Amino acid sequence: MTRKLVPTVLCATLAAAAVLIPAESADAAAKTYKNCTALHAKYPHGVGKKGAHDVVRGKTKPVTNFTRSNALYRANKKSDRDHDGVACEAR
Template structure:
């Protein structure tokens, strides 16, 4: 499967990313049932305050994130992040 890179070139999407069914979840409770630590786009990092540790175990899939980015309240590229 081909995807467009930021510069307009084509790159291969990972087989795992290509095989995921893209679903828009009603809310974070529903999303976290399937993706325990949330969903993020490629290259995203959880934004945290204070001494809280960032969530790094979220599922990475840009298309799935884009379908659910309404649930990314802090706009850090990770929707429904949870420890």
């Protein structure tokens, strides 16, 4: 191969590899859980959309250590009773 062709081949190989790499593992395995008890067995502090913030009232501290995954949240959105983008948040 010539020196000019090597960078072209390298770029093409990297671009092909980027297409074949699977999505984030949590997003790829977006399981729907029956209820919050079942979800807490795997995700103890709940799941939320990326960029979501737990909304609370009074002196209660918001949950900040929930798992962030858009796909997991969408699969379990029914468990987000206060519609703050975090399902099954646990204190």
